[in-house]
Amino acid sequence: MTEPVSISLTVNGATHDLVVAPRKTLADVLREDLGLTGTHVGCEHGVCGACTILIDGAPARACLTYAVQMEGHELTTIEAVAKSGELTPLQRALTQVHGLQCGFCTPGIVLTFEVWLRDNPDPDEAGVREALSGNICRCTGYQNIVKAVLAAAAEMRRGAGA
Amino acid sequence: MTAAPFTQIGRALPRKEDARFLTGAGRYLDDIAPKGTLTASFVRAPHAHARILAINAEAARALPGVVGVFTGKDLALWTTNLRLAPPIEGLHPVEMTTLPIDKVRFHGDPVAVVVARDRYLAEDAAELVDVTYEVLPAITSAAAALAEGAALVDDALPDNLVSHQSFSAGNPLARQTEAARVVETQFDLHRHTHAPMETRGCLADWDRGREHLIMHIGTQAPHPMRSALASRLGLSENQVTVISPDIGGAFGQKIALYREELTVAALARHLARPVHWREDRLENLTAASHARETRCVTRAAVRADGRILGLELKLTEDFGAYCFYPANYMARVIAMILTGPYKIADYAFDVKVVLTNKCGNGPMRAPMAITSWVMEGTIDAVAHALRLDPLDVRRVNALGPADLPYRMATGELLEDITPLETLEAVVAAVGVPEFRARQKAALAEGRLLGLGFCSVVESTTYGSGFYKAAGIPGSGHEAAWVRIEPSGAVNASVGLMGSGQGYESPLAQAVAEGLGVMAEDVNVHMGNTDVAPYGMGSRGGRGATAGGGTLFLCAQKARDKVLAIAAGMLQINDTEGLRLFEGRVELMRGGAWEPTGLTLADVAKCAYLDPTNLPEGVDPGLDASLTYDPPPMTYSNATHACEIEIDRATGALRFDRYLVAEDCGTVLNPIVVQGQQQGAVAMGLSGALYEEVIYDATGQNLTATLADYTIASAVEMPNIELIAMHTPNRRTPAGIKGMAEGGIMGAIGVIAGAVNDALVPLGVSAQAMPFTPPRLRALIRSAGSGAPDIPRKERP
Numbered sequence: 001m002t003e004p005v006s007i008s009l010t011v012n013g014a015t016h017d018l019v020v021a022p023r024k025t026l027a028d029v030l031r032e033d034l035g036l037t038g039t040h041v042g043c044e045h046g047v048c049g050a051c052t053i054l055i056d057g058a059p060a061r062a063c064l065t066y067a068v069q070m071e072g073h074e075l076t077t078i079e080a081v082a083k084s085g086e087l088t089p090l091q092r093a094l095t096q097v098h099g100l101q102c103g104f105c106t107p108g109i110v111l112t113f114e115v116w117l118r119d120n121p122d123p124d125e126a127g128v129r130e131a132l133s134g135n136i137c138r139c140t141g142y143q144n145i146v147k148a149v150l151a152a153a154a155e156m157r158r159g160a161g162a
Numbered sequence: 163m164t165a166a167p168f169t170q171i172g173r174a175l176p177r178k179e180d181a182r183f184l185t186g187a188g189r190y191l192d193d194i195a196p197k198g199t200l201t202a203s204f205v206r207a208p209h210a211h212a213r214i215l216a217i218n219a220e221a222a223r224a225l226p227g228v229v230g231v232f233t234g235k236d237l238a239l240w241t242t243n244l245r246l247a248p249p250i251e252g253l254h255p256v257e258m259t260t261l262p263i264d265k266v267r268f269h270g271d272p273v274a275v276v277v278a279r280d281r282y283l284a285e286d287a288a289e290l291v292d293v294t295y296e297v298l299p300a301i302t303s304a305a306a307a308l309a310e311g312a313a314l315v316d317d318a319l320p321d322n323l324v325s326h327q328s329f330s331a332g333n334p335l336a337r338q339t340e341a342a343r344v345v346e347t348q349f350d351l352h353r354h355t356h357a358p359m360e361t362r363g364c365l366a367d368w369d370r371g372r373e374h375l376i377m378h379i380g381t382q383a384p385h386p387m388r389s390a391l392a393s394r395l396g397l398s399e400n401q402v403t404v405i406s407p408d409i410g411g412a413f414g415q416k417i418a419l420y421r422e423e424l425t426v427a428a429l430a431r432h433l434a435r436p437v438h439w440r441e442d443r444l445e446n447l448t449a450a451s452h453a454r455e456t457r458c459v460t461r462a463a464v465r466a467d468g469r470i471l472g473l474e475l476k477l478t479e480d481f482g483a484y485c486f487y488p489a490n491y492m493a494r495v496i497a498m499i500l501t502g503p504y505k506i507a508d509y510a511f512d513v514k515v516v517l518t519n520k521c522g523n524g525p526m527r528a529p530m531a532i533t534s535w536v537m538e539g540t541i542d543a544v545a546h547a548l549r550l551d552p553l554d555v556r557r558v559n560a561l562g563p564a565d566l567p568y569r570m571a572t573g574e575l576l577e578d579i580t581p582l583e584t585l586e587a588v589v590a591a592v593g594v595p596e597f598r599a600r601q602k603a604a605l606a607e608g609r610l611l612g613l614g615f616c617s618v619v620e621s622t623t624y625g626s627g628f629y630k631a632a633g634i635p636g637s638g639h640e641a642a643w644v645r646i647e648p649s650g651a652v653n654a655s656v657g658l659m660g661s662g663q664g665y666e667s668p669l670a671q672a673v674a675e676g677l678g679v680m681a682e683d684v685n686v687h688m689g690n691t692d693v694a695p696y697g698m699g700s701r702g703g704r705g706a707t708a709g710g711g712t713l714f715l716c717a718q719k720a721r722d723k724v725l726a727i728a729a730g731m732l733q734i735n736d737t738e739g740l741r742l743f744e745g746r747v748e749l750m751r752g753g754a755w756e757p758t759g760l761t762l763a764d765v766a767k768c769a770y771l772d773p774t775n776l777p778e779g780v781d782p783g784l785d786a787s788l789t790y791d792p793p794p795m796t797y798s799n800a801t802h803a804c805e806i807e808i809d810r811a812t813g814a815l816r817f818d819r820y821l822v823a824e825d826c827g828t829v830l831n832p833i834v835v836q837g838q839q840q841g842a843v844a845m846g847l848s849g850a851l852y853e854e855v856i857y858d859a860t861g862q863n864l865t866a867t868l869a870d871y872t873i874a875s876a877v878e879m880p881n882i883e884l885i886a887m888h889t890p891n892r893r894t895p896a897g898i899k900g901m902a903e904g905g906i907m908g909a910i911g912v913i914a915g916a917v918n919d920a921l922v923p924l925g926v927s928a929q930a931m932p933f934t935p936p937r938l939r940a941l942i943r944s945a946g947s948g949a950p951d952i953p954r955k956e957r958p
Contacts, residue, residue, distance in 0.1 A: 002282070023282065037193035038186015040410065042359045043443040047868035050359055078186030087184060095180035098837045102662025103183025104359040104410030110184060132876035136868065138359050138411050139662050140837060141844025142876035 007071050011036065012080035020067050027051045027062035030077060038078035038107045042136070049135035052108035053077050059112045059134075078107035081114060089159065090114060090152040099148035101139030109135045113149050121160070123153055169743075170674035170681045171714075171896055174833045178666035179408075188408045191363045191380050192440050199365065200229055202426050202439040203284035205274040205291045206449060207266035210300035210519040210861020211313065214265055214293060217274055222287040227279040229433065231291060232425075234261035234273070240428040241394050248488050250633040252326040254319050256485045260394070260424050265298070267315055267483035268519050269863050270449030275425055277437060300519045300861035304457065304480045307516040315483055315517035324481065325489040325515035329497070331571035332508030334463065337472025341463035347543040350930035351532045351910070353455035353480070353520070353855035355447055357873060358661070360410025362450055363440035364423045366430035375402045377427055380409035381689075382417045383699025384659050388691045390419035391427055406689035412661035413845070414525040415451050417701060418486040447871050448863045452855055453526030455480040456493065460540045463508075468544055468555035472508035475500055475536070479515045484522035488634055489515040492529035495621060498572045499530065502537050502619035503581030503799065504559040509571035519861045525701070527845060528906035530621065535911035538616045542915055546922070552615065552915075553594070556585060560617075573631075574621075576797055578891045578899075580825045581617050584801035587823035587885050588615065592803050605923055610808045610942075611818075614915025617801045618908040622703030622826075622900030627794030639791040640708035641695035642716040644673055646724065646784035648770040650745070650763030652677065652684045654717070657697010658709040659689045663838060663902065665705060668830035672710035675896070676717025677724070678742030679762060686713070695787060703798070703900035710830050711895035712790040720786035727765050727784075730777030732758055796891055798899045800824035802843070802908035804880070806916045813939030815851065815917070817880035822908065825887035827899030832886070835901060840882050842905025848874035849906070850913045854932050921945075 004019045011034060020029050025044075030036045030053070042050030044063045051062040054076035082091060090113055093099070100106045109132070116131050117123070123131075128149045132142060182188045219231035237260040247255030261272055274291050278284035299313040306312060307322035315322050338344050364379040375397065381387045381404065388404045391397070409416065422439060430437040441450065456479045463472040479493045490513070497511040541559070545552040560582045561568050567577035592613065601611040625638040642656040654673045658665060670684040677684075687693050698708070725737040728747045734740065739750040740758075747760035766784055768775055773782035805818040822839060829835045852872045856864045865871040890897020910931070917938070918927050924945035928938070 002286075021282065031192070032195070036186070037189075040190070040360070041192070042361075042410075043868050045443065045867055045869070048359060048443075082185050087181070091184040094184060095176050098177070098664075098833045100180060100183055101664060101837060101841060102359065102409060102411040103179065103188045104190065104662075106183050107186045129876040134875075136359065136873050136875065138357060138413070138845070138873065139841050141840040141842075141882070142879050143840050143844075143881050144837065146876060146881075 005068060007068050009067065009070055009075060010073070011075045012077060022066060022068045024067055025063055026065040026067045026070060029067035030062060036077050036079050040104050040107060042104065047136070048105070049108045050105050052111050052135065054111055054115060057115065059115055076111070078110060081110060088114065089155040090117065090149065093148040093152040093155065094145070097144050097148045097151060099140065099144040105135055105137045109145060117149070117153055117156060121153060121157055123150065125150065168675055168896070170671045171828060171830055173671060173681065173831065175667045175671065175681060175831055177664040177834065178670070179664055190360055190408050190410055191365065191378060194365055194378050194407060196367060196436045199436040199438050200277050200279065200433065201281045201284045202429060202437055203276045203281065203288045204272040204422060205276065205288045205293065206445070207269060207271040207273055209266060209295055209297050210269045210302065211298040212266050212295035213298065214262065214273060215296055216294040218292040219274065222276055222290040225283065225287045225290065227283040228287045229277045231274055231276050231287065232429065234259055234263035237261045237425055237428060238263065240432060241424055242396065244394070246485055246488055248634050250488065250490060253488060253490050254324050256316060256324065257318065258484055260421055268521050269861055270445065270521060272422060272449070275429070277429055277433065302518060302520065302857050302859060302861050304478045304516045304518065307518050315519055322517045323514060324485065324517050326513070327490060327494065328512040329572065330510035332472065334472035334474050334508045334510045337463040337508045341471050342466040343464050343547055345462045345464060345544045345547045347460050347540050348929050349458040349532060349536050349539055351454050351456050352931050354453045354526060354849050354853055355855050355871065356413040356415035356451065356453065356526050357447065357871065358411030358413055358415060361441045361443060361446040362416065362420065364426050365436060365438045366427040367436040368431040368434055370434045373401060375427060375431065377402065377404045378407060379404060379423060380412065380416055380661065381406050382412050382659055382661055382701060384689055384691050384694065385657055385696045386699055387419055391424065394419070394424055395427060395431065404691045406659045409661035413527040414529070416661060417699065418524060420486070443868060444866045448866050449521055451486070451524035452482055452521045453523050454531060456532050458532060458536045460536060462540050462544055464544050464548065466548065467558055468548055468550045469558050470504065470506050470544065473501065473506050475511040477511065477513045480518050480520065481515050482518060482520040482522040486522055486524055491634065492523065492525055494632060495530040496533045498574055499619060499621050500533055500537055501570055502534065503561055503617045504537065505561055505565060507571055520857055527842065528903035531846065531906050531910055534616050534618045534907040535914050538911045539914055542918060553589060556615070556617065560585065574795060576619065578889050579619060579797050579799040580887060580889050581619060581799050581801070584799055584823040584825055584887065585615070585617055588801045588803040588821050591821055591885060597805060608810065610810055610920040612806050612808065612916040612920025613803070614912040614919055615801060615803050616908045616911030616915055618799060618904045620703065620798045620800070620901065620904030620907060621795055622798050623707040623792045623796040624702055624704065625792040625794045631794065637698055638708065639698065639789050640712040641697045641789045642712040643695055643785065643787040644677065644713070644716045644720040646720060646762060646766045648766055650761065650766045652679055653687060654684060654713055655687045655694045656709045656713050657694050658700045658705055660700060663705065664834045665709070668706065668834050669710055669713055671830050672714040673717045676714040677721045679745045683745065703902050705900065706830055707792050707796055707894050707898045707900040711792065711898055712788060714895045715790055716786050716788035719788055720784060723780070723784060723786065724762060724765050726780055727769055727776060728760055730780070731760060731765065731768060793893045796894060796899050798824065798826040798901045798904055800904050800908055802912040804912050804916050806920060808917065808920050808938055810942055813935035813937065813942060815933065815935070815938065820880040821883045821885065822905070823885035823887060824901070824904070825889050826901035827888060827890050828897040829888065830898070836884060838902040839884055839905050842902055843882050843909045844874065844879050846906035846909025847879065847913060850910045850931050851933050852878070
């Protein structure tokens with residue numbers, strides 16, 4: 001498990017050929033081998049949700065995934081979300097209503113809800129809270145995160161309707 | 163509730179930090195990785211209390227990629243011990259080595275450190291280090307620590323009672339003989355830990371040529387951290403630079419220089435290589451620092467109308483195994499401010515702090531967290547015993563406007579606070595009679611509804627006068643500089659370091675207000691000890707008053723020079739009638755401000771690039787610096803109220819409503835303040851309801867993952883309704899008071915009040931937190947059986 005192997009990873013649309021130990025987590029490979037440090041490591045046992053990324057468009061824990069498992073999959077990290085430099089409606093709402101403080105859990109929350117809002121365009125508060133329960137935030141008490149997600153949903157519905 | 167005539171202070175500006183945090187561009191400790199960096203991993207004790215007989219690291223050293231394995235004996239050659247010996251009566255001096263040499267004192271105590279090429283290898287090697295122990299009896303409770311013949315946690319002390327202070331004002335015993343009733347109440351607050359989302363860590367880089375240490379570390383107090391590092395490494399303070407990157411939460415856990423961090427710094431120097439360490443979550447939960455485990459007993463001597471004639475407090479804190487702070491430091495504040503919003507002249511306390519074989523305590527957001535629960539729980543118990551309305555008992559004891567300023571029995575001075583006003587504000591907002599009707603109707607259906615109130619007087623800014631009076635060396639002052647650069651750009655710095663609060667916008671607002679520019683045009687630089695002036699860092703609720711206040715005053719000093727230069731440029735005799743407003747110099751003419759055509763950039767250009775044209779006596783440049791020592795203490799106040807329902811079958815607790823009326827004076831930025839209020843309440847509730855550090859009888863920590871140390875998720879937390887009040891403090895710059903810890907005090911107190919209100923019909927009361935569903939269910943099932951509250955350690 002410690003002898004490095006060659007793998008190819010597709011991250012944010014780009015393909016990378018890497019040599020990594022099979023036991024190295026996806027979170028560590030993204031951060032250390034690819035320099036994508038926006039994926040944060042909070043617990044390394046799958047509870048806190050800080051390391052949430054998208055695997056083939058679905059949220060997943062990068063700390064519970066080995067990089068060698070990811071050949072042939074499309075990976076998306078926080079660095080790809082506002083790639084053009086313009087924040088998404090969700091990111092804008094998070095800053096407008098103060099839905100983040102230390103920012104350590106924020107990338108995982110942004111990725112979780114960028115996907116969730118696509119599947120749940122008209123959510124209610126209880127639904128947002130349920131979906132958010134996979135991400136621990138130690139700073140905000142969640143209230144403004146929930147408010148931001150609801151505001152972003154409304155904004156996206158307006159955008160879609162226009 | 164005075165509206166201050168400010169234009170920059172009080173603006174609801176979004177936070178400057180947000181754009182980088184939202185895009186993954188924040189730079190935290192673990193994101194910094196110079197070439198050739200080695201990684202450290204600590205070997206930790208599997209026992210709560212044991213002698214170290216031998217350490218065999220041969221197998222670990224033989225592993226390819228391992229650079230070395232080091233122990234307490236090595237570190238003793240490179241570092242000095244930590245000795246804490248403030249001259250405080252009843253406080254034993256304590257001393258610890260950088261890593262334990264003779265014995266370990268808690269499950270997780272570091273006994274050796276491995277340095278390797280990467281973290282995976284370092285952890286492999288750490289597992290190969292073979293330590294031989296002789297297991298000693300584990301002290302796992304305050305009662306066991308104080309028992310006759312108890313094993314000593316610290317062999318250098320005569321017993322485990324590391325600190326013991328008592329105090330009496332007036333004559334509380336005499337009041338008991340005069341009283342209609344003496345009501346005794348007990349409060350058990352369990353062991354918590356800070357659990358910031360980003361664990362501790364550091365990156366030490368020794369510049370061999372310059373003989374200079376660069377320490378990258380997320381720290382709330384960069385300069386005190388530098389002092390400690392330099393002192394314990396035998397370096398001068400001009401050989402150490404501390405650089406704090408963005409911090410993923412701290413909550414008091416990132417103030418002291420911990421043993422692991424000093425070890426890493428010493429290793430970087432020894433090996434002349436950058437050495438990195440980031441603890442994992444297990445280490446963070448078991449071995450970073452813990453907090454709170456405190457038992458209080460009050461005895462209130464009361465008149466028939468509920469007026470408290472005298473009050474006694476007995477407090478015992480389980481401090482864990484090591485003192486990174488003077489052991490009396492946290493408990494003392496609880497005892498000092500206990501009476502808070504009430505008029506109680508006859509007051510005595512007895513405060514014991516004991517060592518046990520657990521991870522050492524540190525200040526966790528609101529080190530005095532239990533205070534408001536103890537006081538308000540005492541009031542509720544008095545009301546219950548005398549069959550009075552708890553609100554009436556509060557009113558009959560409350561400090562009203564006519565009582566202020568008020569000198570508490572302990573000597574603390576309360577002024578510019580509004581406890582009665584915040585109480586009445588939430589009482590009105592709740593609609594108490596309507597709630598009681600709902601509660602009665604629900605009870606008829608067998609449902610348990612509860613309503614609690616908790617008033618908070620929060621000690622926020624600790625000035626030097628407070629430390630002096632407490633006998634603790636140190637200062638409460640803060641330092642700042644403000645520079646207008648040749649282009650007119652404004653830079654500023656202060657000794658604070660934020661850990662997520664969002665200092666950059668509100669502190670820019672303080673500078674902008676004092677100087678006369680837009681907050682958007684100010685950059686405040688924090689965290690680098692070569693850039694920032696020596697300040698005392700971020701602790702308590704001092705950020706706004708000490709940090710913002712110092713920056714505000716410093717910016718005013720810079721503004722005075724700007725106006726003096728402007729007066730010269732405008733050929734006016736003095737600066738009377740001149741102001742800088744949004745970066746433009748304006749002149750008062752006929753009762754109105756008029757533009758002069760001069761801007762801050764014009765003045766800066768003259769100051770730096772055309773100094774021969776400066777008015778006589780004015781030096782070139784625009785660079786102001788200033789230090790400021792706040793009053794001995796500032797206070798904010800609040801009242802919390804919440805309505806809950808407890809499910810009789812499961813013990814699950816649901817919030818129906820949560821309100822806070824808070825008066826924290828002038829606020830720099832209401833968005834950031836609101837975030838702090840919500841966050842503090844949530845942290846308090848999460849701790850009161852779900853979180854608990856649990857040790858078994860042998861001292862094994864059973865809550866070493868986030869699946870065991872359970873932090874509330876979005877599903878469990880309520881929305882918080884805020885009623886904002888703003889009575890300025892008369893003694894501080896701009897009337898700032900500070901805040902951000904009181905929410906925890908209020909949350910703990912109000913949830914206890916609401917739970918006990920809900921349990922009244924069952925004839926049981928909850929005196930030990932956390933109020934988890936299994937515990938509440940057990941309490942409900944004990945009703946009628948005569949069984950007392952179940953012991954805290956037996957988690958059903």
